[in-house]
Amino acid sequence: MDIYQLRYFLAIVETNNFSRAAERAFVSQPTLSTGIKKLETELGTPLFNRDARKISLTEAGRRFLPHARTIIYECNAAKSDVTRKSPVKRLQLGLLRSAPTLRVAALLNDFGKAHADIQISIKEGTASQLQGWLNEGRIDLALSIPPEETSDIQFIRLYTWKYTLAVPTNHSFANRNAIPLKELDGLYFVHRSHCEAATDLTRAFASAGVNPHIVFRTDQDEKALAFISTGLGICMVPDILTSPGITKVSVEGINIDRSIGLSWPKNKETDLIRSFQMFATSHDWQPDRLIGKNLDWAR
Template sequence: MDIYQLRYFLAIVETNNFSRAAERAFVSQPTLSAGIKKLETELGTPLFNRDARKISLTEAGRRFLPHARTIIYECNAAKSDIVRKSPVRRLQLGLLRSAPSARVAALLDDFGKAHPDIQISIKDGSTAQLQRWLDEGRIDVALSVTPDAESNTEFVQLYKWKYMVAVPSGHSFSGRNAIPLKELDRLDFLHRTHCEAETELTRMFASAGVNPHIIFRTDQDEKALAFVGAGLGLCMMPDILNAPGVTLLPVEGINIYRTIGLVWRAKDENDLIRSFQMFAVSHDWYPERAGSKNLDWAR
């Protein structure tokens, strides 16, 4: 397996087109196709479903994607590290899949401007995965839920969220203060497959005799919000998430809260973790609820 094959693979994933991928990789389309065929032969399985109208990843391709991205990232990081005059400090960050992407991106941008000598690599996963990666030393700090008391980790709170129902802003529910759980019965719903409170929600819906019609399942919050805004269905999600055209409303009978913060192993605490913690704690996690904070003091 060669690095150029991984770059070809990622170019196709990013462009969803062999011709555009070849342009991005600065090779001819036959050269790119040959490289992908050689990679698939080595792996013993197709990575792409090919038809006349679209290209999509096979199951093997989806499993291979995070490995390819990690390898290319590490190669680029190694090259950057060597050409720099001073060593690069690197923070390995674990990110809960349901974390608000826009707010996390704003935090990383702000931190990066203040610490250009620090590279941050990100692994997103479930609560259990983040805890395992911390235990194994594969990440330095995680943005996750409050850990178990016996986990031998430190925790600092960043924000809290409550589960609400997301509805299109023009929906008949949108002008109400709260929605009785019973009124959600038989309605079209989008299901967030990475939901940390799935067991609790399922139990509460079942206890109330509410049986929503699941029309779509996704592990991407941006896609869920977009589909809600387009009127395709409702969705239970944390109130930290939002998007134009979507209204979040409390559901009577659903009282699920979570506290989100930074988690790290006490024995691993260092200046790098403390610097990131300082920015994360002072970050404005609800910009729509209050004016932005000035972080000049931290620069």
């Protein structure tokens, strides 16, 4: 099997015509047809249904198509990598699932503009997964909560969030400065199953004798915020999360926060990691935070 045969095959798939495929591949039609015949002989099966009016892939052709595309892609990538003047720099970033999507996207966009020669690969996971991947060398650094004190991981804080109550803007709680925890008993709640403070929040509710009614569980903040805004339920969320139609208020008796930052193995700090650190530490993490007396707390 030769590369040129795969290129002929893909040209026919893209044009649905042997003549146009030959033009695209810059060969004569007989040359292209001969190449496809040799490929089919080697594979031991026809790849195309040759109809007078229409050319279509056989079942074998459909199975072969993704493999052909992958091979051509890898060949092109290898050629590009070898011929470029400097090697590609790759940064493997682990991302906490509950990290604020819009702010992280803005950071990556700014970093990409300043470092066009660096390719970033993102792997999303829980805090424990990210720490494990760091230890295994599967990622270079992680944007997550602080690692366990016993780990050999370096950590730098980027920002701290406090847990507040998210309610629809037309909710009776929306215009109040703070809500006593007792008033949440029996109310409909949306539960963020990926919340890092779930255990602390559950313990605080239980200690106050508060038993919320969970109407929906999700590990996606976009869904949680959407359902809150429509009045399905209310939810304890990091105050950095924002969405139209939602107001956040403090809850008396709840003073739970989490620090988020960058983690990396202490003995593996590189220039690449230091470059990303510089951008991350100077990034505006909370431009849309609501500043008011109901969210006023010491940082």
